[in-house]
Amino acid sequence: MAEQLNFDLPVRAALGREDFFVSPANAMALGLVESWPNWSGGKLVISGPSGSGKSHLVQVWAHMSGAQVVAAADLTEANVPHLAKHPVAVEDVHRIAGVPDAQTALFHLHNLTLAEGNTLLLTGIGAPPQWGLDLPDLLSRMQGATVAVMEDPDDMLLMAVMAKQFGDRQLMPNPDTLSYLVKHMERSFADVARVVQELDSLSLSEKRPITKVLAKRVLEP
Template sequence: MAEQLSLDLPVRPALGRDDFFVSDANAMAVALVENWPNWSSGKLVITGPAGSGKTHLVHVWANQSGGAILDATDLESADIPSLASGPVAVENVQAIAENGPAQDALFHLHNLTLAEGNTLLLTGTQDPKHWGLTLPDLKSRMQGTMTATLSDPDDMLLSVLLAKLFNDRQLVPTPDTIPFLVKQIDRSYAAARALVEDLDRASLSEKKPITRAFASRFLRKQTS
């Protein structure tokens, strides 16, 4: 049987609910997202490091609620009344820390969405008190929102995360590769994402399949 080699194919992240693995690191956030009609005060903040699954959970929520999704940096030009007419998610709120007009827009979106009886989901890489917001009324409303935190991955979640990242790139490592990698890399989403990207690039360059031996050799080169 011919060896399967990686191809330079587009990365298509799987964002369905069935693609999101639940562990102790994210169980509370998943439970809250799935119980979205009963959020306290109609809103929720999800925080966690880059790559922890915030966007994935936002899409799960949007599929369940029919909600709209936009990045906080797009708020300044958004049609706020239209967005507030249904459930809405705003991602990367910390990105507007220096953007007064965008903060004003989020403040109005927050108030109008809740006044319309709709739900509001927000995400950021840190707790809202560290978002650097300068509009006092918005800052207090964000800090008063129920928050679910995505923690660094445990071994089980890290294994599933690596498998998903490989699958997103249409790569099939040998069965012993992922257990080996779990023991070698930092317990972080960023480290897992960077490693899979680097292995994909190296596999394509060398025209080699991703095996335990290939991964081991790659990691030795990285640390030598």
């Protein structure tokens, strides 16, 4: 078998629709995204844990719709008029809990985007009532949105996400190693990211391919 060579290359995430692996855990969310522009009230929320593919779905939708994409923490009232002229996605709304200026900017962006006849996509960890928003008018508008939930991952999705993250790093462990990792790691997207990063670093530092031997070392308590 040819030896896997590892190079310290930049990570380039593949974020096209063809790169999005569909499983029962995310099929409903994908279906709602792809139902654009027929969203109830002109807006949609994608809710899911860190690493679950929310940003990937945002990029899929941005490609479909020509949307602008902005992090909630970067919102200011000054950029609202420009953003509202197009469909717009606001990522990680939970990160502006306790940030009055960003919440006010999102409130105005919500109203102006819909008034312009455009659509709004928002993402966050948990449902909108769990985002910690304390601007009452904004919270009421978030609670009125349809929520597309990214469910806890099944084995197929965990393996697909792990394979994709290795692929983004131009690495290709064999299927037996991937199966071993999925069977023995914590069942979360966050742990997938941790395991992939640690295996990449270990493989690079020791100039060894990613095998079960390295996988066991990363997974050992």
